[in-house]
Amino acid sequence: MPPRRKLDPYATIEVADPLEGMRIRLTLWLLPLGAVAALTAWGLSVVSGKLSLPDQFLLLPMTLVFLLLEAYLLRNPQNIRWVWQIALGTIAVYEIFSLYYEAAYKLYQRDGITPAVLWFPMVYLMAFNLLSRRQALRFSLTYLVLGLMAGTIGLLSSPSLNVSSVNTALQFTLSNIVYLSLLYLFAYLRRHYAQMHQMAHTDALTSLTNRRAMQIKLDNELDRARRYNRPFVVLLADLDHFKRVNDTYGHSVGDQVLREAAGRLQQHLRESDSLARWGGEEFLILAPETDLHQAHHLAQRLLEAIRETPMSGVQVTLSLGVACYRQGDTVAALLSRADEAMYRAKAAGRNQVVLEEQLEDVIIPAHTTMPDMQG
Template identity: 80%
Template structure:
């Protein structure tokens, strides 16, 4: 199981994708829809006798490409980003070529731009959805520059230039710059919001889930337990004599103890478990699908993980209280029983596990070769 402790909680904030499954489902609909749109545009333009050069040579390959991407995605759902990036480049190439053809051969004949050019800004939206903020901006700038370059060359090749053509080209350029600027601002605000959300739900010292975020998870797990009658356990762990650690070794060592304890605890939990810094030197573990016996075994494992090796030369132990969900429980009642069990472990000599009072107390004796703190 990968550890929950990382040096920088924001390092991957732009590449983490909690909507991957949704993207796959949407893509399985959008790709055939894109193929249908390309085929319809090709067929209707051919019937009307207005099939442009880009449409003639690019629409059918695009439709075939979308179908192939659909087949690939069905077989390889994990390749969703590769699928979208391929589709992105296909659409971008079509739009740039269409813009060149429109400005070079058609713009002087009409007021306004071709329907294909109306889709030009969609590539920005795709880029900012698929890539992180800097990559999306870089790609979009290259795409816009390529489009403007192709359009400029097309204008120079145009048989004639009039005020209407120049105005259309100018409005197209300015509107796309505005689209891109607004999208970049939105992406920046979205990233800033994600960072603020991460900071509001993460403990700054240990990078663990904080009390506020854990409270939300507890409420969700309680609702699930009530609805489906499923068990879950809470383990409340407190570092023994932590004040003495700070007083004897200094707060920098105390901080290192907190970080190392959080890391060791995380390494010995299941993927489904949640770990939070609950208070100053207290940690709360939420263990779904766990009865009291299983929670006791988990608490033993965590106890041993902490006391087996000193931290920064300091022997560290825990006192753990364990409580399990009962029908009709509230979060406050469950936490109260775990807290009471933890304080009974403290009162019984520390460096041990205590279960809630419903069952007979189970005491794990202190390690004989390691002094208590």
């Protein structure tokens, strides 16, 4: 039997798109702006008496489509990509029709192309910034091919075909190929950067947030607590006797236990809570808008979630320390109290929760020998 190929732990990680919120905000003002631009172009063309065939039939419908998409997006922001597929498709139809009309009826009469056709390559840029990389590439290639076909048909059907017209068409074709190639390269680099960013902030074994990323979240939450005087807690959780698991069952089983523990903890957290692998068999939970009493209930749920059934055939328990933000706290001070509370849970027999307010109640004489705290 051939050996199993080792999988890249990052291969299945979904890369969060940091531009998604910006896309929604951008779209909410771009759509009405596009409607105003289309309506203005139609009105000025009517006033000047130079309303072309594409403008006559497409500008007013484009205005209506953009306004309807704006209204829809306000109610359904989660469908941003679907909205932009329709918007870009509408613009593409207008540009392809304009390209055909320009090549068939106008290009032979003068040098250069009309302003409408100058916007043709801008559609690639919008596609690569507002759609996923694969969607943008498929859309842009289809758009370019259809545009070149329309332009070619228009040239062949024009009353005259001169050198200037051919040169303009050739430069248009080559420049658009270059635009599209460079945008694809940019999109690839952007995706590569997003993956590197994700790898730098994700634990490879459990796919949880790693210590570096959680430190950033802690700093941000501390700033918010100081500014608005809002409570939050941190829970430091450590799997009990985990070294014995590795020594008895092997590191592969130990790794699987860590993955299962991470999954169980994540299932019992709120959407606003954050879970990170803090190091080794330690996990850190950040719970905003939570006081010590609420955190105690949360910790009990997590404790029960780990010990309720064995993981990979191994019965595992958890020790948790809980600390709540105090006015004037630093991240280091907060984590120190959570760590001390977790240490006391270990000292008291493991498989339990200790709150920071209990630390003063637990007095261990200096001459007393502490139990083994490893795991």
